[in-house]
Amino acid sequence: MTATTLNTTKSTEIFTAAQGLMPGGVSSPVRAFKSVGGQPIVFDRVNGAYIWDVDGNKYIDYVGTWGPAICGHAHPDVISALKTTLDNGTSFGAPCAQENLLAEMVISAVPSIEMVRFVNSGTEACMSVLRLMRAFTGRDKIIKFEGCYHGHADMFLVKAGSGVATLGLPDSPGVPKTTTANTLTAPYNDLEAVKKLFEENPEQIAGVILEPVVGNSGFLPPDAGFLEGLRVLTEDNGALLVFDEVMTGFRIAYGGAQAKFNVTPDLTTLGKVIGGGLPVGAYGGRKDIMSMVAPAGPMYQAGTLSGNPLAMTAGIKTLEILNREGQYEYLEKVTSKLIAGLLDVAKETGHAACGGSISGMFGFFFTEGPVHNFDDAKKSDTAKFGKFHRGMLEHGVYLAPSQFEAGFTSLSHTDVEIDKTIDAAKKVMSSLES
Secondary structure, three states: OOOOOOOOOHHHHHHHHOOOOHHHHOOOOHOOOOOOOOOOEEEEEEOEEEEEEEOEEEEEEEEHOOOOOOOOOOOHHHHHHHHHHHHHOOOOOOOOOHHHHHHHHHEEEEEEOOOOEEEHHHHHHHHHHHHHHHHHOOOHHHEEEOOOOOOOOOOOOEOOOOOOOOOOOOOOOOOHHHHOOEEEEEEEOOOHHHHHHHHHOOOHHHHHHHOOOEOOOEEEEOOOOHHHHHHHHHHOOOOOOEEEEEOOOOOOOOOOOHHHHHHHHHHHHHHHHHOOOOOEEEEEEEHHHHEEEEEOOOEEEOOOOOOOOOHHHHHHHHHHHHHOOOOOHHHHHHHHHHHHHHHHHHHHHHOEEEEEEEEEEEEEEEOOOOOOOOHHHOOOOHHHHHHHHHHHHHOOOOOOOOOOOOOOOOOOHHHHHHHHHHHHHHHHHHOOOO
């Protein structure tokens, strides 16, 4: 792959027009390239491990529509199933048979889930599970971790600074302090901080919610014993443990992080992969807790497009593909080769870097490391990452436009794409100041 000066004339024209139509010209902030500089690439089509922009440039993709494209973009089996379903209509606003089938597949795969409720996004799933935690326990306070993202609902937008240990401070204008006052924060991988919060708030904490493998501070795996320790602490204090597996569910293992690490939470949120690229979310858990959700119980939550037949169909077909023998072993092989290659290149070219991977999820930081939490991640050289990101674009590789986002591989990525990516990284890093 040789570097070229990208022709992005059409992308620039479209994005310039978009800025007068949508806030910042995008429908989600990270797409605006604010963290890496330059203007976003406007996509035209996707297939397999590749994306094409409106100017005809082709890229190896490691964003995968932020995780759902685990089988590869536009997988023919998924597309075929969607075309068949589409002939019957796009939305019923009533029960459909596909809901039952996908629910059975989710319940069978995810250890914590005995009943499930489908929604339309990860944000909606996390917002709903928070209400359920409070309804079931009769308590108001929750613990979340610095750098863990659980959607943009008010109660989760809490400043993740190291000085915030007992009082949630809003991270966004428009979020009242009263809304986040019951949201307590602790550093990820810090059991002692969680223990202290329970001691300072006896019988007041409804539960603990976290990404079991963090993807929104970059890729951060749990330290040995961390998830197990949270399970003990929540049980000892009469609180619920919630795994936000919107990103990790069906990506790092068929049963999610809870199957991978053999730690079973009380409740789980899902999204991304279970919709096969269509808008979807879900939350589920123990039957006694889920029985509180309306109409079975008094905790209200509803959605016009929830259980949409198209999203259910795409999810069913995606999970069928993932359940075939050897799929996660393949993801582990290609992803570990990718991250090992990137770290080797960084070392060879004199750049401080660290990172890791699990199955089809990876990340690396421009810092010596190790990185255990968000404060560690913030020591990264973000300016260097911005230059690296641009250089990789010019070599035909599309990475997440932020140092603090995980990357994703798919079943469509082969040694060809991995080798080209590592070769591109070597050329780009060789041109960066160490």
